[in-house]
Amino acid sequence: MTIxxxxxxxxxxxxxxxxxPPGSKLEEKTLADEFGVSRTPIREALRELSSRGLxxxxxRRGGVxxxxxxxxxxxxxxxxxxxxxxxxxxxxLRMTAVEKSVLQTFHQDAxxxxxxxxxxxxxxxxxxxxxxxxxxxxxxxLTQIAMDLRMRLAPFRQSQRAAAAERLSQSYDEHTKVVExxxxxxxxxxxxxxxxxxxxxxxxxxGLLNSAVQKKSAVDHVDDGPAGGQENQSAERDRxxxxxxxxxxxxxSTV
Numbered sequence: 001m002t003i004x005x006x007x008x009x010x011x012x013x014x015x016x017x018x019x020x021p022p023g024s025k026l027e028e029k030t031l032a033d034e035f036g037v038s039r040t041p042i043r044e045a046l047r048e049l050s051s052r053g054l055x056x057x058x059x060r061r062g063g064v065x066x067x068x069x070x071x072x073x074x075x076x077x078x079x080x081x082x083x084x085x086x087x088x089x090x091x092x093l094r095m096t097a098v099e100k101s102v103l104q105t106f107h108q109d110a111x112x113x114x115x116x117x118x119x120x121x122x123x124x125x126x127x128x129x130x131x132x133x134x135x136x137x138x139x140x141x142l143t144q145i146a147m148d149l150r151m152r153l154a155p156f157r158q159s160q161r162a163a164a165a166e167r168l169s170q171s172y173d174e175h176t177k178v179v180e181x182x183x184x185x186x187x188x189x190x191x192x193x194x195x196x197x198x199x200x201x202x203x204x205x206x207g208l209l210n211s212a213v214q215k216k217s218a219v220d221h222v223d224d225g226p227a228g229g230q231e232n233q234s235a236e237r238d239r240x241x242x243x244x245x246x247x248x249x250x251x252x253s254t255v
Contacts, residue, residue: 004044007035011045012156015054015065016208026055026063052076052152073156077202080153083146084130085195091136092182092190100183103132107179114168122168127154129175133194136182156205174200 001009014020026046028039035042046063049055053072055063095103107129113122130150134143174197181189 003037004041007041008045008048011049020065022065022067024065074206076149076153080149081195081198081202083149084198085191087134087137087142087146088178088194089187089191090139091133092185092187094138095136095182099136104179104183107175114172157201
């Protein structure tokens with residue numbers, strides 16, 4: 001993980017938790033002093049956050065936490081659920097016997113990482129696992145879209161608050177269901193297992209954002225002026241997007 005990656009992850013955690021509400025200024029010099037680095041990794045982190053829709057650059061103000069980040073994030077999470085689920089469906093149909101054997105062995109070998117509670121190693125293993133499923137679809141366009149979404153959303157998954165041991169165990173168990181479905185050549189089961197796996201994680205992320213929005217709304221209600229009214233309307237839009245996002249993620253389709 002590069003310096004810019006660590007800074008990006010820290011800022012994402014603050015945005016998701018509500019420590020950095022929409023409109024907060026992200027000054028390069030201030031952040032560089034805080035993290036004890038030059039402005040270069042700060043710029044890299046802010047550019048990446050901008051590509052994820054969490055930061056926007058405003059003339060004469062610089063980088064600020066985006067007002068529209070919540071909507072875009074919910075859309076991306078929903079798209080990722082569908083893309084990876086489709087990859088799993090195709091993998092169950094198209095993976096060769098050798099590819100299935102390699103997938104099964106790789107998954108079984110990851111069990112010791114869960115037992116050892118080695119979160120860092122498991123995260124790397126997790127990325128490879130999802131790449132293997134996407135590659136198993138044997139559709140380069142679909143694989144590229146799914147992998148790009150997973151890469152862009154990776155820091156959000158790492159912002160989950162559940163204990164590492166609980167997260168790793170649950171993730172491994174859900175991976176097991178995906179592997180079993182793919183090995184058995186059951187496309188519907190593979191689709192459902194992968195979609196539910198990603199939907200659970202996505203719902204947890206949206207839950208954190210929803211909590212942050214509610215906290216901000218409680219503070220906004222103290223202000224009865226015009227500015228407060230505008231902020232409340234913005235907060236309500238965010239809550240509506242989060243409710244819609246969680247509703248779509250909660251019940252995997254049977255397509």
